[in-house]
Amino acid sequence: xxxxxxxxxxxxxxxxxxxxxxxxxxxxxxxxxxxxxxxxxxxxxxxxxxxxxxxxxxxxxxxxxxxxxxxxxxxxxxxxxxxxxxxxxxxxxxxxxxxxxxxxxxxxxxxxxxxxxxxxxxxxxxxxxxxxxxxxxxxxxxxxxxxxxxxxxxxxxxxxxxxxxxxxxxxxxxxxxxxxxxxxxxxxxxxxxxxxxxxxxxxxxxxx
Amino acid sequence: xxxxxxxxxxxxxxxxxxxxxxxxxxxxxxxxxxxxxxxxxxxxxxxxxxxxxxxxxxxxxxxxxxxxxxxxxxxxxxxxxxxxxxxxxxxxxxxxxxxxxxxxxxxxxxxxxxxxxxxxxxxxxxxxxxxxxxxxxxxxxxxxxxxxxxxxxxxxxxxxxxxxxxxxxxxxxxxxxxxxxxxxxxxxxxxxxxxxxxxxxxxxxxxx
DNA sequence: TATTTTTCGTACTTCAAGTTCGATTATCAT
DNA sequence: ATGATAATCGAACTTGAAGTACGAAAAATA
Numbered sequence: 001x002x003x004x005x006x007x008x009x010x011x012x013x014x015x016x017x018x019x020x021x022x023x024x025x026x027x028x029x030x031x032x033x034x035x036x037x038x039x040x041x042x043x044x045x046x047x048x049x050x051x052x053x054x055x056x057x058x059x060x061x062x063x064x065x066x067x068x069x070x071x072x073x074x075x076x077x078x079x080x081x082x083x084x085x086x087x088x089x090x091x092x093x094x095x096x097x098x099x100x101x102x103x104x105x106x107x108x109x110x111x112x113x114x115x116x117x118x119x120x121x122x123x124x125x126x127x128x129x130x131x132x133x134x135x136x137x138x139x140x141x142x143x144x145x146x147x148x149x150x151x152x153x154x155x156x157x158x159x160x161x162x163x164x165x166x167x168x169x170x171x172x173x174x175x176x177x178x179x180x181x182x183x184x185x186x187x188x189x190x191x192x193x194x195x196x197x198x199x200x201x202x203x204x205x206x207x208x
Numbered sequence: 209x210x211x212x213x214x215x216x217x218x219x220x221x222x223x224x225x226x227x228x229x230x231x232x233x234x235x236x237x238x239x240x241x242x243x244x245x246x247x248x249x250x251x252x253x254x255x256x257x258x259x260x261x262x263x264x265x266x267x268x269x270x271x272x273x274x275x276x277x278x279x280x281x282x283x284x285x286x287x288x289x290x291x292x293x294x295x296x297x298x299x300x301x302x303x304x305x306x307x308x309x310x311x312x313x314x315x316x317x318x319x320x321x322x323x324x325x326x327x328x329x330x331x332x333x334x335x336x337x338x339x340x341x342x343x344x345x346x347x348x349x350x351x352x353x354x355x356x357x358x359x360x361x362x363x364x365x366x367x368x369x370x371x372x373x374x375x376x377x378x379x380x381x382x383x384x385x386x387x388x389x390x391x392x393x394x395x396x397x398x399x400x401x402x403x404x405x406x407x408x409x410x411x412x413x414x415x416x
Numbered sequence: 417t418a419t420t421t422t423t424c425g426t427a428c429t430t431c432a433a434g435t436t437c438g439a440t441t442a443t444c445a446t
Numbered sequence: 447a448t449g450a451t452a453a454t455c456g457a458a459c460t461t462g463a464a465g466t467a468c469g470a471a472a473a474a475t476a
Binding site for chain 1: 339343360363364366367368369370371373374375376377378379381382383386389390393394395396401404405408409410411412413416
């Protein structure tokens with residue numbers, strides 16, 4: 001078999017397995033899904049699974065990487081749009097919110113939490129490859145703000161990239177986890193709260 | 209034995225076990241610590257451990273609750289101090305930073321992340337008991353701001369409690385996890401970055 | 417058809433959580 | 447002190463899942 005076809009076939013198998021795993025993770029949760037489950041559902045023998053992935057964590061990480069590039073793509077279209085700073089900012093927020101709604105299971109992994117295991121070995125892919133793209137995107141968002149002269153003059157670009165990222169993702173996380181409290185104590189639904197928070201946060205960035 | 213003495217003894221045993229578990233969790237990580245390890249190190253038989261705690265997760269959660277009340281206490285002294293809004297705000301930030309430095313292993317659990325397991329059953333204790341205290345403390349911080357007329361007039365108290373909490377904890381989390389990037393790309397050490405972020409964020413709250 | 421590669425199936429190993437239960441030891445009430 | 451009650455021990459056991467081993471079967475290739 002040509003190496004070309006062979007590689008494609010390998011990719012096909014990997015994708016099948018990942019697809020099956022995604023479905024099960026979604027359905028029963030990551031912990032509750034066993035390698036036997038995945039094998040059965042993907043229609044491979046367990047041995048074959050272990051040919052393509054060296055561990056369950058390996059599978060999980062591959063899925064996270066997939067989602068990471070999807071998210072990066074979506075953010076790119078938000079920020080690259082031909083609009084001003086304010087509009088792009090809100091689009092970015094919206095994009096992250098939508099993503100968190102669609103893939104709550106993966107959101108925290110993507111936002112830089114530990115991977116599956118509690119081991120301290122942090123995979124560098126997110127921090128260095130795809131993460132890089134993200135930082136560049138936010139950086140170009142901020143540059144819009146500079147160009148249109150709406151950013152506060154004392155804003156420094158590089159640290160603000162991380163600052164914006166961390167605050168927005170923190171806000172979304174809490175909005176998800178404290179739904180009850182939002183409802184009961186704050187008397188707001190999640191969307192209202194998010195809108196309010198993003199708007200308030202916006203004020204920390206722009207001239208008034 | 210009087211029920212009084214008996215209860216005290218039970219507490220004593222529980223505390224011993226928790227103490228041993230804390231040490232091992234610190235030393236080798238939570239996942240890597242087995243129940244046998246804990247039993248041996250605490251000098252009880254495994255059966256006895258299971259008399260006092262129904263699972264490893266139970267132990268972990270108890271430890272988290274301990275730290276939660278420690279943290280709440282520390283925040284209380286920060287905010288109750290006889291100082292103005294700005295000062296209390298920075299004290300709160302500092303307090304959280306210190307805590308994250310001292311107990312990085314527990315920080316994310318305290319901040320509302322999932323517990324040990326990936327199960328969706330969220331323990332309500334944090335959300336309803338101790339979490340309540342925290343929200344009250346931040347609420348009283350904000351009231352200081354209102355009283356001294358430094359808060360923006362369009363700030364609504366209740367949602368802002370969560371807003372402040374989520375942004376601050378997000379900032380600290382990222383500052384910890386992206387140390388490398390801070391150093392290499394932003395050219396700032398963690399403390400500088402935190403100072404910068406807290407100051408910038410402060411601007412989203414106050415009149416200018 | 418012969419050879420090599422991939423997949424399969426089954427049984428195995430390992431490891432840790434949690435259980436069982438009879439034996440042992442400590443506590444207490446009389 | 448002694449017999450009853452309760453707490454602890456220890457050691458073997460069960461369960462469940464990750465990951466491995468390996469020969470048999472099937473598929474692709476030459």
